[in-house]
Amino acid sequence: MLPDPRETVLVRLARAIRQRCADHKGDASMQETLVQVRGLSKQFKRDNGETFFAVKDVTLEIRRGEIFSLLGPNGAGKTTTISMISGLLTPTQGDALIGGNSITKNPLAAKKMLGVVPQEIALYPTLSARQNLQFFGKMHGLGGKELDRAVDEVLDLIDLGDRDRDKVDNFSGGMKRRVNIGIGMLHKPQLIYMDEPTVGIDPQNRRRILDTVLRLRDELKMTVLYTSHLMEEVQEISDRVGIIDHGQMIALGTVGELIQKVGEEDRLIFKVGEQPVAEALLRRIESEAATATRARYERREIANSDAGALATAEGILTVYATRGRKALPDIIRLADESSLDILSVEVREPDLEAVFLHLTGRALRD
Amino acid sequence: MLRKIWVIAYKDLYITFTDRNLILIMIVTPLALASIIGLAFGGFIGGGGSDVPVQNIPVAVVNLDQGVEFGGSPLNQGQTFIDLLVPQGEPDPENVLHQLTDAVELETAEAARAGVNAGDYSAAIIIPPEFTASITTTQTQTELTPVQIEVYASPAAPVSASIIRSIVEGFSNQIAMGSITIASTIGALTERASTDPLFGLQFAAAAGGGGFNPDFSAAFSPDAALIRIEQQSVTGETAAFNPLVSFGSAQAVFFMMFTAMAGANNVMEERRAWTLQRQIVTPTPRMVLLLGKMVGTFISCVAQVIILILALTLVGSLIAGELQFIWGTNLFLLALVILCVSLAASGVAALVAGLVRTPEQGNTIGSIISILFGLFSGAFFSIDAVPGANVISRLTVNYWGVEAFNKLSQNQTDIGLNLLVLLILGAVFFSAGLFIFNRRLSV
Ligand SMILES: Nc1ncnc2c1ncn2[C@@H]1O[C@H](COP(=O)(O)OP(=O)(O)OP(=O)(O)O)[C@@H](O)[C@H]1O
Ligand SMILES: [Mg+2]
Numbered sequence: 001m002l003p004d005p006r007e008t009v010l011v012r013l014a015r016a017i018r019q020r021c022a023d024h025k026g027d028a029s030m031q032e033t034l035v036q037v038r039g040l041s042k043q044f045k046r047d048n049g050e051t052f053f054a055v056k057d058v059t060l061e062i063r064r065g066e067i068f069s070l071l072g073p074n075g076a077g078k079t080t081t082i083s084m085i086s087g088l089l090t091p092t093q094g095d096a097l098i099g100g101n102s103i104t105k106n107p108l109a110a111k112k113m114l115g116v117v118p119q120e121i122a123l124y125p126t127l128s129a130r131q132n133l134q135f136f137g138k139m140h141g142l143g144g145k146e147l148d149r150a151v152d153e154v155l156d157l158i159d160l161g162d163r164d165r166d167k168v169d170n171f172s173g174g175m176k177r178r179v180n181i182g183i184g185m186l187h188k189p190q191l192i193y194m195d196e197p198t199v200g201i202d203p204q205n206r207r208r209i210l211d212t213v214l215r216l217r218d219e220l221k222m223t224v225l226y227t228s229h230l231m232e233e234v235q236e237i238s239d240r241v242g243i244i245d246h247g248q249m250i251a252l253g254t255v256g257e258l259i260q261k262v263g264e265e266d267r268l269i270f271k272v273g274e275q276p277v278a279e280a281l282l283r284r285i286e287s288e289a290a291t292a293t294r295a296r297y298e299r300r301e302i303a304n305s306d307a308g309a310l311a312t313a314e315g316i317l318t319v320y321a322t323r324g325r326k327a328l329p330d331i332i333r334l335a336d337e338s339s340l341d342i343l344s345v346e347v348r349e350p351d352l353e354a355v356f357l358h359l360t361g362r363a364l365r366d
Numbered sequence: 367m368l369r370k371i372w373v374i375a376y377k378d379l380y381i382t383f384t385d386r387n388l389i390l391i392m393i394v395t396p397l398a399l400a401s402i403i404g405l406a407f408g409g410f411i412g413g414g415g416s417d418v419p420v421q422n423i424p425v426a427v428v429n430l431d432q433g434v435e436f437g438g439s440p441l442n443q444g445q446t447f448i449d450l451l452v453p454q455g456e457p458d459p460e461n462v463l464h465q466l467t468d469a470v471e472l473e474t475a476e477a478a479r480a481g482v483n484a485g486d487y488s489a490a491i492i493i494p495p496e497f498t499a500s501i502t503t504t505q506t507q508t509e510l511t512p513v514q515i516e517v518y519a520s521p522a523a524p525v526s527a528s529i530i531r532s533i534v535e536g537f538s539n540q541i542a543m544g545s546i547t548i549a550s551t552i553g554a555l556t557e558r559a560s561t562d563p564l565f566g567l568q569f570a571a572a573a574g575g576g577g578f579n580p581d582f583s584a585a586f587s588p589d590a591a592l593i594r595i596e597q598q599s600v601t602g603e604t605a606a607f608n609p610l611v612s613f614g615s616a617q618a619v620f621f622m623m624f625t626a627m628a629g630a631n632n633v634m635e636e637r638r639a640w641t642l643q644r645q646i647v648t649p650t651p652r653m654v655l656l657l658g659k660m661v662g663t664f665i666s667c668v669a670q671v672i673i674l675i676l677a678l679t680l681v682g683s684l685i686a687g688e689l690q691f692i693w694g695t696n697l698f699l700l701a702l703v704i705l706c707v708s709l710a711a712s713g714v715a716a717l718v719a720g721l722v723r724t725p726e727q728g729n730t731i732g733s734i735i736s737i738l739f740g741l742f743s744g745a746f747f748s749i750d751a752v753p754g755a756n757v758i759s760r761l762t763v764n765y766w767g768v769e770a771f772n773k774l775s776q777n778q779t780d781i782g783l784n785l786l787v788l789l790i791l792g793a794v795f796f797s798a799g800l801f802i803f804n805r806r807l808s809v
Contacts (some may be wrong), residue, residue, distance in 0.1 A: 086647045090808055111649040122640035126381055138373045139648040183644070 034191055034223050035062035035085065040094035042080050042247075054080045056247040057094070062225055064190075067217050069234040070227040071352060072244035073364055078227040079119055081244070082193050085225075086116050098191065115189035119196045119227075121176045122183075125169035129160050129179050132168060133186055140187035154182040157212065174205030181209065185216060192216060193225045198233060206233070213237055231352040231364055243356060250359050259350045262358040265293060266324025267348040268331065270317040272340060277317055281338045289330035291323040324349070367654050374645070374658025375665060378632065382666050392625050392670050393677070396617040400610065400674075401681045422468040425530050426478040426490040427451055429471065431497040443501065444493035447537050451491075466529065479518050489530040492516040610685075611692050614678040615771035619764045620740040621674075622667050623711050627732030629663025630715035633803065634725040652807055656800050660716055667708035675704075694774035699781060703774065706785050707767035709792030714763060716799025720806065739764045763791060 042055040055077040062068045070078045083089040085096040087107045096103045101110040123132050133151045142150055155161045158178040163171070168179060181197050194213065198206045210233055216222040228234050234241055235255050243251040243258070251258055277297040285295040296318045317335075321327035324347045335342055348354065356364045382388055431444025450463060452471050457464035470487075472478045478490035493515050500513035515538060517531050633656065636642035645655050675693060682692040693700055718735060722728040740746060742755060743764030759765045770784035 083643075088643050088646055108649045108651070111647060114647060116644065116647040118640045118644060120640035122644045124377070124381060124641060126385065127377075131380075135373065135377050136644060136648070139370065139645055139650060141649065 032064040033061045034064045034099060035060075035225070036097040037061070037081075037085060038094050038096070040081065040084055040096060041092045042077075042084055042089060043092040044080075053092075053247050055084070058244070058247075058249050059094075060242050060249065060252060062191075062223060063240075064223050065217065065221060066239035067213065067224040067226055067237050069238040069241045070225070070244050071229070071231060071234045071241055071356070071364075072227075073229050073362075076229075076244045077247040078229075078244060079195055080247075082116075082195050082225070082227065086114060086193055087111055113190045115184040115187060115192040115222075117181050117184035117192065117194040117197050119199065121180050123168045123176060123179055126167060128165045128167055129155065129171070129182075130164040132179060133183055136183045137186050142187055150186050150188070154186050157185075157215075158182040159208070174201050174208075177201055177205065177209065178212075181212065185220070185222070188220065189222065191223045191225070195227050196229070197226075198228065198230070210237055229364060231356070235352050241352065243352070243359065245356070245360055251355060255352065258352060258355045262350060262355050264350045265320040265322055265354075266327075266350065267354055267357075268319040268321060268324050268328060269346040269348065270319070270331070270335070270342050271344045272315040272317055273343050274313055275315055275340060277315060277340060278338065281334065281340065282317075284334055285319055285331055288334060289319065289321065289327045292319050292321040292327045292331070294320045367651070370650055370654050371658040371661055374655065375662035378629070378659065378662030379665055379669075382629075382662075383669075388628075392621060392666075393673050396614075396621040396674055397677045397681075400614040400617040400678055423466060423489075423529060424468045424487045425451075425470070426472045426481050426487045427469050428473070428475050428478045428490065428492045430475065430495045431493050432495045433498045441498055443498040447491075447493065450537070451533070463533065467533070475516075482518050488519065490516075490518040491530065491534055492518065610678050610682045611775040612768070612772055614674065615768045616740075616743070616745040616764065618671050618674040618678075619707060619711075619743075619767045620736070620745040622670050622708065623714075623736035623739055623763065624733070625670050626663055626667050626708075626711035626715035627718060627728070627736055629666055630660065630712065630719035630799070631722075631725055631728035631732055632663075633659050633719050634722065634728045638725055646807070652804050653800065656803055660712055660796065660800065663715060664708050664712040667711050668704055671704050671708065675700075692775055693771065694777050696774055696777070696779055699779060700771075700774055702785055703767065703770040703781065703788075706788035706792065707763060707770075709796070710763040710767070710788040711792075713792040713795030713799065716803070717795040718799070720799040720802035738762075743768060763788065766791075 037058060037060045040055060040058045041053055043051050044054050045051050058077075058081055060068075070081065072078050080089065084091045085098070085103055087103050087110065091104065095105075096110075098110040099113045101113075103110045124135070127135070130151060133154060134147060137147045137150055152161075155164050158181065160175060160178060160182075163175070168176060171179070177197065177200075181194065184192055184194065197213070198209050201209065213224060213226060214237055216224055226234070226238065238255060240252070240254050241258060242249050251261065253261075282295040282297060285292055298316045298318065300314045300316065301312065319327065319331055328345070328347065332342065332345075353364050356362070382392075427448055429442075429444040429448050431442050433440050433442030433445070435441070448471055451467060452469040453461070453464050459465070463469075472481070472490075475490075475492045478487070478492060481487045482490045494513060497513055497515070515534050517534055519530065633642065636645075642655070646652065679691055679693070683689045714735065715732065718732050719728055722731055739762040742758045743762045744759065745764060745768075766784045766787045770781040770788075773779070773781050773784075
């Protein structure tokens with residue numbers, strides 16, 4: 001559902017109106033705030049004794065019925081944030097209200113509304129899938145027939161109905177992930193936190209998990225807080241996204257809003273190997289290539305090159321252009337004139353990756 | 367809340383008791399150890415003098431005793447012992463001590479110790495120069511002073527060494543009893559004891575644990591004096607001494623410490639596996655989570671001890687050839703001891719779990735403490751030769767527990783102090799552990 005930069009203003013307007021209408025269709029609860037996070041900070045001690053903020057002054061709201069994603073690279077502070085707003089870590093500063101209940105002052109009431117899927121596969125390996133679900137169901141206060149029914153439903157939803165009596169230890173990574181997720185939604189919480197639920201999963205299982213997340217919102221009317229460092233999935237499933245880096249929230253909004261921030265430019269990425277790129281060429285591309293606005297050259301050391309004979313550095317030429325495909329022939333010509341060999345080309349339409357790059361100067365995957 | 371405590375405890379118990387390896391460590395290993403040792407002694411005890419599986423223990427005896435003048439004639443208690451133990455000429459097949467040991471008299475303590483070090487003897491018995499003087503009242507000396515017979519034992523032969531210790535112990539009891547109660551007839555008594563060892567031994571047995579009795583480790587307890595075939599209990603009832611009780615209960619408590627440590631340390635492991643965090647995010651107070659964990663640990667300990675007690679009873683019955691319950695007749699007190707020992711062990715374990723940083727640390731420190739407790743309570747070999755060990759042994763859960771089991775098995779019921787100490791150990795450590803751990807979770 002990305003806005004295509006090439007579509008006319010009119011089409012875009014029409015879509016925006018349709019979206020508005022969809023938002024207000026049925027219940028007005030879409031706008032109701034379910035989670036309110038205010039000025040949340042967490043300070044940790046490093047091994048050498050100095051302190052640092054893993055999360056700093058994060059403020060956000062999650063509305064009822066939406067999928068809100070926290071997107072950020074490894075170590076950005078996603079898990080730390082989730083841990084604080086689920087009552088695992090005491091915030092250094094700030095607080096979070098869940099359905100109006102403070103997680104620090106009234107944790108039990110806040111936790112009643114909550115389901116959590118931790119990043120870690122937190123299961124008892126020697127228990128079966130069913131036993132794992134049963135145990136955590138009981139911990140959430142379920143019992144008797146209600147528990148049995150909930151367990152059966154979840155087993156169905158995560159597609160493990162036929163393996164329910166097998167030890168989790170014997171499951172594949174993807175199956176374990178699914179049980180891990182199943183436990184979080186067993187007691188049908190209004191709100192579910194999912195911390196990188198697709199980490200280390202093959203594409204097929206990932207697809208399944210993403211579909212499950214969408215079903216939680218669309219069919220079970222749950223509110224989802226989702227974290228990931230993978231922009232594709234965040235972009236696909238999220239209603240709104242918060243981009244977090246070095247513990248700080250650097251941007252927040254719908255995917256469309258965020259992309260607008262970077263001016264909706266295409267990004268052309270040229271790999272040039274070890275060849276240097278002259279400043280003069282960059283300036284020529286900016287002025288002569290059609291619709292090009294900026295050109296940058298970046299040289300990255302390749303850390304894991306094991307053979308000395310292989311290239312140890314990779315040069316990357318990035319050009320921003322409002323119409324990428326139009327600029328491409330010009331750039332190739334200009335490169336040719338400066339006898340720069342282009343090893344590969346990639347044209348990227350504006351996405352969250354671009355937003356992150358724009359805001360931090362770094363790629364999300366670094 | 368109670369329901370959730372039980373949900374957690376049940377989950378842990380289920381995991382524990384469906385884990386074959388754990389069961390092996392918890393129950394099969396201590397049972398095997400106790401049975402092997404028990405059978406060795408069981409055979410000796412059941413079979414009498416003719417059928418002695420443990421026999422001819424090489425032992426060196428050194429008598430440095432200078433003796434005293436007593437009623438005009440020389441009295442040397444050390445020599446009495448030597449006469450009792452070391453055969454003049456051929457070993458007497460009727461003499462249990464001659465069957466059991468292969469005693470050689472040496473001139474110097476140094477030679478004896480060197481012999482033990484070299485592996486020639488399992489133990490050396492060294493009777494000090496002032497031995498008779500210390501334990502005999504005469505006109506000039508009316509005070510008795512404590513004196514120690516040194517048993518220099520090889521750790522390589524713990525069972526043999528402990529038998530030797532028990533022999534010395536029995537002898538000491540006999541002499542001490544004579545000195546204190548009927549000093550005037552001591553000459554006659556020892557005279558008779560030297561010609562009729564069984565008389566001496568029975569005499570010592572009648573004395574029970576009184577008087578001169580130094581505190582021996584619980585596992586090889588003084589009452590376990592192996593030269594005593596039958597023991598008269600305080601009430602006058604005949605209570606068969608059963609090594610399965612001493613060895614069995616020592617092994618049971620020793621291994622139960624590991625169970626307790628592993629149970630408490632499991633909190634740390636669950637923290638690493640994030641299953642603890644997963645419980646914390648449920649609407650459950652943290653204290654309930656920790657209590658559930660510790661209740662599970664406590665029940666594991668209780669179950670382990672009960673299973674071991676029953677299994678050892680079975681082994682004992684097989685040895686005796688008839689069904690016999692070797693743990694005494696007071697089942698109520700027996701149950702209390704089991705509960706208190708388990709509580710104390712869980713308490714110590716809870717404190718360890720509260721103090722360590724990682725599960726690995728918990729494992730290591732837990733094991734070290736369990737082993738130290740075992741060592742200092744004498745689960746492997748007697749530690750009476752180590753100075754101060756008697757005091758240290760009283761700091762262990764094992765000491766109080768094993769002593770209580772032994773007393774009960776002999777139908778002695780004076781175990782109030784044992785129960786009290788165990789309860790206090792349990793309650794204090796348990797609370798401290800829970801408190802510290804709860805605070806550690808709020809980071
Ligand atoms: N208990 C802790 N003590 C000290 N530092 C910590 C602790 N927990 C997290 N950190 C640090 O805080 C920072 C944020 O960690 P966090 O786990 O929140 O990142 P994340 O965004 O979830 O990353 P990932 O995508 O790898 O899961 C990291 O630098 C991490 O090393
Ligand atoms: Mg994380």
